[in-house]
Amino acid sequence: MKPVVRVASGQGFWGDWLAAPQRQVDGGPIDYLMLDYLAEVTMSILQKQKERDPKMGYARDFVGAVDSVLEGIVRRGVRVVANAGGVNPHGCADAILALAEQRGVRGKLSLGVVTGDDLLPRLDELMAAGHPLASMDTGEPLATVRDRVLSANAYLGSGPIVEALGKGANVVITGRSTDTALTMAPLRFEFGWGDRDWDRLAAGIVAGHIIECGAQCSGGNCLHEWRTIPDLANVGYPIVEANPDGTFAIVKHPGTGGRISVPSVTEQLVYEMGDPHAYITPDVVADFTTIQLEQAGENRVRVFGIKGGPPTDKLKVSIAYRAGFKAVGTLVYSWPDAMDKARLADRVLRERFKMLGLTFEAILTEFVGVNSTHGPLAGDGAGADEVQLRIGVRSPDRTMVERFTRELAPLVLNGPPSVTGFAGGRPKVEDIVAYWPALVDKTVVSPVVEIRS
């Protein structure tokens, strides 16, 4: 058994820094590169892409990421674990194998492909068998939006990833795995943690939570003493340096920017936190009130003391459904009396909606530069040098939203004065794909692991 295993985070979401994976693999010794691509509604975007082209439906950035670290995988034995498969893990594997062919390393890659999370083809069967897939937010059964569902994926845990690694995969591609499993699974595999070793499994989950958002624990988006955080241009993404007993340190490669400190790691620990006593995953329920942090050197935080307990008999399911249309438009008003002009423009617009018979499920006006982020806690905008009027509407009726997008530009000539900032043209009508979190019995989901080379 290795005494220390290093899992590096190279991507915190689909759209994160393209340079990060290679910097993690080339910047110093690591054993695993973990890449997290899937946010809550990403699966539905991928589902739409797959409907247009059956070869698509995965995070295409992943192909470039693997290309940038091929040397490390092939020559230095770095293994990659990513949920880049989206709704088409085998399509993703095809693309990686094609890349390997092109680069002359086809025989050197062994892909572990994890599927079984996709419940879309089985939804009616599941509902008929008495699984309501009720919304965790509202309690409504899925039947209320069934005809608008675009994707449905169960969050899989660490098991199938551990299995793929055990079968020799050096690149593991999953669909909807939990973000934290991507980090915990390699540790469980390397250290042979049992499936009831609650404290260590929980430690692996906490390690995953800390690094799943990339640089957000190593100086990125860090409020604490933000002015003094060095060299963000060259920010080092985090690495978990784990021990068999479940203790670990968060570190980054030498010579990189950013900062790893107790405050920077604490900010990430509380990010998107619910009940800290029960951070529920398919493998274990971790207790975040047991986490101990200690600065153990420059840019090195030791994490220990973590306790966990048995998981529930459910898996979370991420369901996406069509929920109407929206559009958001903006205009900029300048001094003098910028805020008064923007307010008048908003009143004029709303009056015209009435005259035109436009009704919306929601209209939201914000004054950017004054109150768009802190609402009534912020000032009233008196004396503001410039204000961006930002107005959004939402409706199940596309024609209403479409008509709204025609109403902003006329204000430039027929509304309050000192207005500019309309160069972007008419706002775009967006399809709203909303998120429906649900639970399903674990027994009805069967993960599948295939090895391809």
Add this chain to the structure above:
Amino acid sequence: MKVRLVDIAHARSGDKGDTANVGVIALRPEWYPVLVRELTVERVAAHFRGMITGSVVRYDLPNLHALNFLLHGALDGGGTLSLKTDAQGKVYSTALLRMILDLDAAEVKARGLPAAGD
């Protein structure tokens, strides 16, 4: 004596559906008890009046000198439904830090708290 929350704590926020969470962390361990006592659910709910439609829940993390607040109904439906600039609740953190605490001068002195305007 007035003490600005932003001078004694840092924070990060995020979302889960239509709920924003704000984790607020004492800048010094000895200031954590002030957060525990002052940042009651009622006080935080009053602070965010007009910004959230649901309830406020608080969890304590003494191990991290942090409190975690769930602000329900904070995001105009949340995620992709929301029309808000801050649809993901990313800056509810700094919105909470706008709070001004009114503390005993003796406590401010004893705990070495920075008074507003210092």
